[in-house]
Amino acid sequence: MVSASTICPEGLLAGLHLYFRRSVPDESEPDISELGLNDAEMPGIRCPICKWRPLRSSKWMCADSGPPEFFYDACGTEWNTFETRGLCPTCMHQWAWTSCLSCWGWSRHEDWYEDE
Numbered sequence: 307m308v309s310a311s312t313i314c315p316e317g318l319l320a321g322l323h324l325y326f327r328r329s330v331p332d333e334s335e336p337d338i339s340e341l342g343l344n345d346a347e348m349p350g351i352r353c354p355i356c357k358w359r360p361l362r363s364s365k366w367m368c369a370d371s372g373p374p375e376f377f378y379d380a381c382g383t384e385w386n387t388f389e390t391r392g393l394c395p396t397c398m399h400q401w402a403w404t405s406c407l408s409c410w411g412w413s414r415h416e417d418w419y420e421d422e
């Protein structure tokens with residue numbers, strides 16, 4: 307006599323989900339004051355479309371781009387475009403447009419700078 311029933315207590319399965327809860331110990335966070343130096347928001351800069359603010363660690367790539375930039379001789383450099391006001395440090399291409407790393411919309415580079 308073969309019984310095909312498998313032992314699968316639903317109570318145990320439900321209990322498993324508890325192990326997937328995020329358990330982030332608040333006490334052992336890395337020193338934020340030190341991190342802040344490298345990963346701070348860049349003051350006065352935000353996406354004109356979605357208001358996303360780039361971090362100092364944010365990176366753009368000098369990559370072939372269609373509209374609106376129309377640049378097809380890109381060098382592949384990754385850098386923070388707001389540290390050079392849109393100038394690629396390798397091939398010296400002056401990017402007139404900057405894409406948002408959050409909404410991927412293109413805006414004129416100068417439009418990213420907030421008016422005082």
Ligand SMILES: [Zn+2]
Pocket residue numbers: 353354355356357358406407408409410411
């Ligand atoms: Zn955006």
Ligand SMILES: [Zn+2]
Pocket residue numbers: 368380381382383394395396397398399
């Ligand atoms: Zn370049």
